[in-house]
Amino acid sequence: MKVALVIHSYTGHTMSVADKIGAALVKKGHEVALFSLKAKNENPKQIKGVELESIPKMDGFDHVIFGAPTRGMDLSIVMQLFLTTLKKGHQSASFYVTHYFPFAWMGGTQSVKTFMKLSKDKLEVDKTGIVNWTSKKRDKAIQCLVYQFSDLD
Ligand SMILES: Cc1cc2nc3c(=O)[nH]c(=O)nc-3n(C[C@H](O)[C@H](O)[C@H](O)COP(=O)(O)O)c2cc1C
Numbered sequence: 001m002k003v004a005l006v007i008h009s010y011t012g013h014t015m016s017v018a019d020k021i022g023a024a025l026v027k028k029g030h031e032v033a034l035f036s037l038k039a040k041n042e043n044p045k046q047i048k049g050v051e052l053e054s055i056p057k058m059d060g061f062d063h064v065i066f067g068a069p070t071r072g073m074d075l076s077i078v079m080q081l082f083l084t085t086l087k088k089g090h091q092s093a094s095f096y097v098t099h100y101f102p103f104a105w106m107g108g109t110q111s112v113k114t115f116m117k118l119s120k121d122k123l124e125v126d127k128t129g130i131v132n133w134t135s136k137k138r139d140k141a142i143q144c145l146v147y148q149f150s151d152l153d
Contacts, residue, residue, distance in 0.1 A: 070107030
C-alpha cells in the first residue's frame with residue numbers, strides 16, 4: 001500500500017513515533033511518504049494568525065496516518081488548520097496524539113474529539129491513539145501503537 005504520514009511535531013515527540021510507524025510499514029513492504037506540517041514562524045503558544053508553510057496533497061495514497069501534539073488542552077492549531085484544507089471524501093486514515101500532562105482528559109481526549117470533528121465527511125478514521133509522554137509505560141504504549149497503526153492489510 002501507499003501510505004502517507006502527515007505529522008505536526010515541534011519538539012520531536014510526535015515525529016519520533018512517526019519514525020517508528022514508518023519503519024514498521026517499510027519492513028512490511030509498504031511504500032511510505034512522510035510530510036512534516038510546519039507553520040510559518042512557528043510559535044507553539046500562538047493560536048491566532050497561524051499560517052501553514054505548505055499544504056501536502058494526499059491524493060493517490062491508500063491510507064494516511066496523522067500525528068500531532070496536544071496544545072492548550074486541544075489538538076495543535078497547525079493540524080487543525082491542515083484538516084480544514086481537506087476536501088470532502090472517504091480517505092482511509094488513522095490518527096494519534098502525544099501529550100505531556102498525566103491524564104488523557106488534560107488534552108489528549110479533546111485532541112482526538114477535535115480531530116474527528118474536523119475530519120468528518122473527509123476521512124474514514126479507523127484507528128486513534130493517545131501517547132502520554134510522561135507515563136512510565138510510554139515505551140510499551142508506543143510499541144502497541146506502532147503495531148496497530150502498521151497493521152493495514
Ligand atoms: C504551548 C504548549 C501547550 C501544551 N499544552 C498541553 C496540554 O494542554 N496538555 C498536555 O498534556 N500537553 C501539553 N503540551 C505538551 C505537548 O503536547 C507534548 O509535549 C507533546 O508530546 C509535544 O509534541 P512534539 O514534541 O511532537 O511537538 C503543550 C506543549 C506546548 C509547547
